[in-house]
Amino acid sequence: MDRLSALLSHFSVSAGLFHSGGYCGVQVIGDVGNDGHLHFLKQGRLELWLPGQGRQVFDQPSLLFFPRPLSHRFQATEADGTELVCASLQFDGGVNNPISRALPDFLQLPLADMPGIQPSLQLLFDEAFQRYCGRLAVLNRLFEVLVIQILRHLMANQSMSTGLLSGLADPQLAPVLTSMHEQPAEAWTLERLARLAGMSRASFARHFHERVGMTVGDYLLSWRVALAQQKLRQGRPMKLVSGEVGYDSPSALARAFRRQTGHSPSDWLKSHLDLTKAVPA
Structure with missing residues (x-):
């Protein structure tokens, strides 16, 4: 019995890389379009601002996951040494996708708490910070794989108290x-x-x-x-x-x-x- 494949065979997810490398400045993300977003903070310090929630500060490698469109603002200075890898996510069916609907508006987890994704994550970082031939295609596929592994992690740890997962x-x-x-x-x-x-x-x-x-x-x-x-x-x-x-x-x-x-x-x-x-x- 494969709990996720039956879902993903009907409602897939695709990813599109839009940032990899050092990050410095202020950027608003998710204020237009219908995409979700997945960010991996590799190192450094990052400030996140969410509407009505004020500022959150991340200073350890972290996953920042927005399954549905949600405006958010990143801020970092050159002294923060921030390195990010970011992708937009398109869930088949948009807001009606059962997988994205089953997730919270925003999910953040320290990468150290997710040992199961470390091999894929290391490959993602290797591809993101090098200039290999075909890196964009590889990175987009890796983001898709990582979404599935995140779902596995949430189910294995029974992180969701109610809902589909x-x-x-x-x-x-x-x-x-x-x-x-x-x-x-x-x-x-x-x-x-x-x-x-x-x-x-x-x-x-x-x-x-x-x-x-x-x-x-x-x-x-x-x-x-x-x-x-x-x-x-x-x-x-x-x-x-x-x-x-x-x-x-x-x-x-x-x-x-x-x-x-x-x-x-x-x-x-x-x-x-x-x-x-x-x-x-």
């Missing part, structure tokens, strides 16, 4: 969530899912809500609609999409879609396409 870290809920992710068209019932968890229906429903933060039915609805949104963005017709995500007819999917989003599939798709055109490249 909390559920995937739970030994009883992980097979349930993975099965729903891998087989969204299956006729799932509370009884079938409870059997997968090895629990009674009442205990399973209560435990799922405590760990994931929503009912089993609401989670299955949100997952199916997120998949439907992805397929509609790809230009697939409603008639095919409805069956692929577990609904008997386009009208049944449309009802579920409206319940989840407040919009019909056609209205949602039009607004999504209009927004895509409006966002600068």
